[in-house]
Amino acid sequence: MRLDLGAIAKAGTSKANQTGSWRNYKPIFHQVKCIGCGLCKIYCPEGCVTMIEKKKYTVDYTYCKGCGICAEECSSSDIEMIVEEK
Amino acid sequence: MTTTLTAPKEQSCTLLAPGHTACTGCGEALAAKLVLGAAGTNIIVTDATGCLEVFTTKFPQSSWEVPFIHSLFENSAAVASGVEVALKALGRQNEAKVIAQGGDGGTADIGLQALSGMLERGHDILYVCYDNEAYMNTGVQRSGLTPFDCMTTTSPCGEFSWGNKHNKKDMPSIAAAHGIPYVATASVAFPKDIENKVKKALSITGPKYMQIHSPCPLGWRSKPQLTIQVARLAVQTGLYPIFEIENGKVTKVRKVTTPKTPVEEYLKIQGRFAHLFKSPKGKEEIQKIQEIADRNIEKYGLA
Numbered sequence A: 001m002r003l004d005l006g007a008i009a010k011a012g013t014s015k016a017n018q019t020g021s022w023r024n025y026k027p028i029f030h031q032v033k034c035i036g037c038g039l040c041k042i043y044c045p046e047g048c049v050t051m052i053e054k055k056k057y058t059v060d061y062t063y064c065k066g067c068g069i070c071a072e073e074c075s076s077s078d079i080e081m082i083v084e085e086k
Numbered sequence B: 001m002t003t004t005l006t007a008p009k010e011q012s013c014t015l016l017a018p019g020h021t022a023c024t025g026c027g028e029a030l031a032a033k034l035v036l037g038a039a040g041t042n043i044i045v046t047d048a049t050g051c052l053e054v055f056t057t058k059f060p061q062s063s064w065e066v067p068f069i070h071s072l073f074e075n076s077a078a079v080a081s082g083v084e085v086a087l088k089a090l091g092r093q094n095e096a097k098v099i100a101q102g103g104d105g106g107t108a109d110i111g112l113q114a115l116s117g118m119l120e121r122g123h124d125i126l127y128v129c130y131d132n133e134a135y136m137n138t139g140v141q142r143s144g145l146t147p148f149d150c151m152t153t154t155s156p157c158g159e160f161s162w163g164n165k166h167n168k169k170d171m172p173s174i175a176a177a178h179g180i181p182y183v184a185t186a187s188v189a190f191p192k193d194i195e196n197k198v199k200k201a202l203s204i205t206g207p208k209y210m211q212i213h214s215p216c217p218l219g220w221r222s223k224p225q226l227t228i229q230v231a232r233l234a235v236q237t238g239l240y241p242i243f244e245i246e247n248g249k250v251t252k253v254r255k256v257t258t259p260k261t262p263v264e265e266y267l268k269i270q271g272r273f274a275h276l277f278k279s280p281k282g283k284e285e286i287q288k289i290q291e292i293a294d295r296n297i298e299k300y301g302l303a
């Protein structure tokens, strides 16, 4: 058996894990009352919220684990958590 | 052969790539994302064994979009010291800043000796401690940074115990006592403050120590959606004082709320303190925790 002293992993390859499958709750970004504060993007531990335009944010469900932080912290209660149905 | 130290990746995405396997609502994942976001691509990071390392490097994958080295639990600061010296030896110290990272256990307990050496020798490194107040990766064991009366698997509560009977170790003061130029505490509840402090720290030559309060929904038995709220309350009550120490002097603090937020507000939303609310005697324990907050407010002038 070959024993290597170190192991090397390529940068950013964790993107292969589609952690969205973990979700029990799903954030819905209504994009109605949004004031563009950006808190949802800043506070998301997965880094899966993106800005489409100034007052329009969206989520990448491939990775969103449904923690609900974005909905809890949203300045204008424009994000709703719904039960995920698979 | 010289290789490019850092190759900027897709700038739009975060430097801590998604697909990491941190628990839902993990404060440590958020803290690391914010630190990297502030530091930018020209960095080399090391990390001690712990949740952050485990959930970002599920071999053969990695979430790190910057050069990252993990060696052992106890030696993140020592590895970073080696990296910093190597950059200098190669005359390439202007190409990348070095950031060492560790959990509270990896920093204040098992890695303290390596960290002290790093601070003492004056390496140009920013050390970041992600403080989730216990050894989370191995199942919530008490660390030197676990707060008073907190329930962990090695400080259980019950008939003869209120949980952790020791006080949280004053790690920022220990770091500052090395005579280093910059020490700061921060919290995931205040991301802009983290950004400013990381940028400021990286602009200073020499050893820097930063400790970020990072709620752990699993170990703290708090709801994942409340991660920010829990962190915010720790600061607002005075239980997690936020300050900067520059060359030994406290230069900036974040004030607590007026009127004072009672510590109950913070404690009652976390299962790790639930035992304090189950019997009348628990009130006396909560009073002791209130006194800890009051002492912090007094000591750092947070009112």
Ligand SMILES: Cc1ncc(C[n+]2csc(CCOP(=O)(O)OP(=O)(O)O)c2C)c(N)n1
Binding pocket: B028, B048, B049, B050, B051, B052, B073, B074, B102, B103, B104, B105, B106, B107, B130, B132, B134, B135, B136, B137, B138, B143
């Ligand atoms: C020398 C050594 N002892 C024990 C361990 C087991 N171990 C791995 S991670 C860990 C806990 C890490 O706690 P902390 O540093 O607070 O980081 P967290 O997981 O909480 O982020 C322990 C005890 C180890 N890897 N190496």
Ligand code: SF4
Binding pocket: A027, A043, A044, A045, A046, A047, A048, A049, A059, A063, A064, A065, A066, A067, A068, A069, A070, A071
């Ligand atoms: S629910 Fe959590 S993981 Fe999903 S987008 Fe909101 S903050 Fe990010």
Ligand code: SF4
Binding pocket: A029, A033, A034, A035, A036, A037, A038, A039, A040, A041, A055, A057, A070, A073, A074, A075, A076, A077, A078, A079
């Ligand atoms: S937190 Fe709410 S208001 Fe702020 S940008 Fe996100 S969706 Fe808009």
Ligand code: SF4
Binding pocket: B021, B022, B023, B024, B025, B026, B027, B028, B029, B051, B052, B055, B132, B136, B137, B215, B216, B217, B218, B219
């Ligand atoms: S145990 Fe805590 S620190 Fe570790 S990944 Fe889960 S939430 Fe994060």
Ligand SMILES: [Mg+2]
Binding pocket: B103, B104, B105, B130, B131, B132, B133, B134, B135, B136
């Ligand atoms: Mg820890």
